[in-house]
Amino acid sequence: MTHRAERRDSMTQRSESIPPWLETPWRRLQERRTGDRLPHALLLAGPGGVGKALLARELAEALLCTAPRSDGRACGACRACRLIDAGTHPDLFRLQPVEGRAIPVEGVRALREVLALRSQYGGWRIAWIAAAERMTSAAANALLKTLEEPGPQSLLLLVSDRPDLLPATIRSRCQRLALPIPPRAQALGWLTGQEEVTEAERWLTLAGGAPFAALKRIRSGAVDPRPELIQDLAAVAAGQSDPLAAAERCAARGAAESLQWISSCVMDMIRLRCCRQPVALRNPDLRESLQRLAAGCPPERLFHYLDRLTAGGREAQSSINDQLLLEDVLIAWHELATGGFETRGGIRR
Ligand SMILES: [Zn+2]
Numbered sequence: 001m002t003h004r005a006e007r008r009d010s011m012t013q014r015s016e017s018i019p020p021w022l023e024t025p026w027r028r029l030q031e032r033r034t035g036d037r038l039p040h041a042l043l044l045a046g047p048g049g050v051g052k053a054l055l056a057r058e059l060a061e062a063l064l065c066t067a068p069r070s071d072g073r074a075c076g077a078c079r080a081c082r083l084i085d086a087g088t089h090p091d092l093f094r095l096q097p098v099e100g101r102a103i104p105v106e107g108v109r110a111l112r113e114v115l116a117l118r119s120q121y122g123g124w125r126i127a128w129i130a131a132a133e134r135m136t137s138a139a140a141n142a143l144l145k146t147l148e149e150p151g152p153q154s155l156l157l158l159v160s161d162r163p164d165l166l167p168a169t170i171r172s173r174c175q176r177l178a179l180p181i182p183p184r185a186q187a188l189g190w191l192t193g194q195e196e197v198t199e200a201e202r203w204l205t206l207a208g209g210a211p212f213a214a215l216k217r218i219r220s221g222a223v224d225p226r227p228e229l230i231q232d233l234a235a236v237a238a239g240q241s242d243p244l245a246a247a248e249r250c251a252a253r254g255a256a257e258s259l260q261w262i263s264s265c266v267m268d269m270i271r272l273r274c275c276r277q278p279v280a281l282r283n284p285d286l287r288e289s290l291q292r293l294a295a296g297c298p299p300e301r302l303f304h305y306l307d308r309l310t311a312g313g314r315e316a317q318s319s320i321n322d323q324l325l326l327e328d329v330l331i332a333w334h335e336l337a338t339g340g341f342e343t344r345g346g347i348r349r
Contacts, residue, residue: 066078147170
């Protein structure tokens with residue numbers, strides 16, 4: 001679970017340039033570094049797939065590299081850089097959850113030991129915690145001590161998709177660097193230029209605008225779940241498919257993700273029904289199918305249905321019974337489409 005900085009994976013290979021939306025944050029970090037104003041603890045916060053890990057890695061490498069380039073980035077060739085690439089640099093420690101489990105206190109204790117030692121190479125000692133919100137409270141408490149007594153030339157890099165889940169005591173002791181979803185044109189330009197990428201627009205949409213998340217889906221051979229989902233919704237609405245069978249297919253695709261996409265489609269249907277002018281959609285590539293689906297659904301009912309979906313999404317996170325939840329959602333959809341939908345109360349349990 002704990003180890004020296006791991007070997008690079010394909011998502012963070014040394015690249016010639018930093019993605020355009022990370023250039024400004026990178027420059028600010030460089031300014032702080034050259035001005036000797038780097039904090040002891042930095043929290044890189046923002047949605048998954050925007051490049052937080054890449055920025056953390058770039059910063060760690062730049063601080064440890066013994067012959068950085070004129071733009072401040074690591075050279076990639078010195079002994080320190082080679083050790084980082086091999087995952088064996090003694091002054092870089094990385095902690096991350098394994099197989100979705102929480103980060104235990106033992107991991108933070110090991111990290112504290114590394115930070116308490118003198119630097120092996122006379123420079124920075126860096127501890128990097130990925131998915132920091134996954135620390136147990138014991139782990140967070142142990143980390144708090146390190147945050148309160150940072151050693152000289154030590155840097156704690158916390159990376160988190162959900163900084164709101166970190167204890168306030170931790171958040172308040174870190175300098176936050178917010179990395180939001182980048183401007184779409186920038187993200188699209190970058191994604192289009194990557195190897196093995198086709199249909200960049202569609203995948204960027206599917207990833208909620210997060211370019212690295214889109215790239216990961218493309219390279220993992222992911223399948224766009226929406227066409228099948230729309231087919232199911234259309235068939236259930238037309239009475240050609242049993243809501244229970246459709247729910248089973250949705251559950252197989254993942255309850256939380258299915259609910260998220262049904263919500264996203266319903267939001268688009270509301271836009272299509274309520275706006276007279278051509279309107280920007282979350283799923284612009286599905287406009288025609290959504291228009292057909294929306295035609296038989298009064299906007300008021302769609303709004304109520306969306307409320308139910310939102311409540312359902314919260315339940316899916318606690319995973320009471322995904323199949324039952326999806327059955328309720330699809331039965332309610334059938335009722336909405338056939339005119340029997342109650343606009344009061346929640347999803348029937
Ligand atoms: Zn170097």
